Amino acid sequence: MSVITLVRHGQASFGCKNYDQLSALGKQQSVWLGEHWQQLDRRFDHVITGNMHRHHQTASGILQGLADDALPEPLEGLNEYNFEGLLTPLKQQHPGDWIDTGRPRKDYYYNMKHALDYWARGTIEDDGTDSWSSFNQRVTDSFHRICDGEHKKPLIVSSGGVIATIISALLGLRPAQAIELSLQIKNTAVSTFLYNGKDFSLTSFNDLSHLLSPDKQSHITYS
Known part of the structure; x- marks a missing residue:
């Protein structure tokens, strides 16, 4: 074992x-x-x-x-994964989902969650290297x-x-x-x-x- x-x-x-x-x-x-x-x-x-x-x-x-x-x-x-490689396309391609309240840690959490969801669904194709599946x-x-x-x-x-x-x-x-x-x-x-x-x-x-x-x-x- x-x-x-x-x-x-x-x-x-x-x-x-x-x-x-x-x-x-x-x-x-x-x-x-x-x-x-x-x-x-x-x-x-x-x-x-x-x-x-x-x-x-x-x-x-x-x-x-x-x-x-x-x-x-x-x-x-x-x-x-490359989190910047997911956050950048989220901000550029889906600005309506981007959160900026001036509270960096909380904003990061919600933006990262959105970016990961889009990555998993293929809406964001990759993080610069990897797709969700790879x-x-x-x-x-x-x-x-x-x-x-x-x-x-x-x-x-x-x-x-x-x-x-x-x-x-x-x-x-x-x-x-x-x-x-x-x-x-x-x-x-x-x-x-x-x-x-x-x-x-x-x-x-x-x-x-x-x-x-x-x-x-x-x-x-x-x-």
Whole structure:
């Protein structure tokens, strides 16, 4: 029996020129998760990340907290979609759906939801590289390659869209449900599957045990 652990990256640099970097809080969230697992004596036999800075940085923070000198393996198939490649055509082609209330985080949530819906329906054809179907295919192919490998306790660090895609594929969710799921996954949240070589069982979703103590609850973030 394999235990597959999925972790969304820590808080990235929302609103900055380069989103693909963890904020100071995002780095701390990652270390806290590793320290939490260290206290539980939880170990992994393989660490895989998407090929993005925020994925690598999150894995490094987790391993720091675990006092583990493992080297994560990057896998491009676990990269997130290009959100700017979806938001730009939404704004240009569907201006009536574009929301700008001056509240950046809330506006981003609603605009991203609209863009993902159009992408799933093919109204927005691609994010600059992937169609909805090709994104789902590359993510699930990468996930199954990991699960069918020799390692029994892999840790996968990626993004919310990737994790939601994996969970939705395994649970048979509709695109609209996958979109809702992706927008609910919090930074450094943990989801876990058991795999017997044939069937998958979801045993946890969006778990934030490492951030639930009174001194850490205010550090729970979505973006």
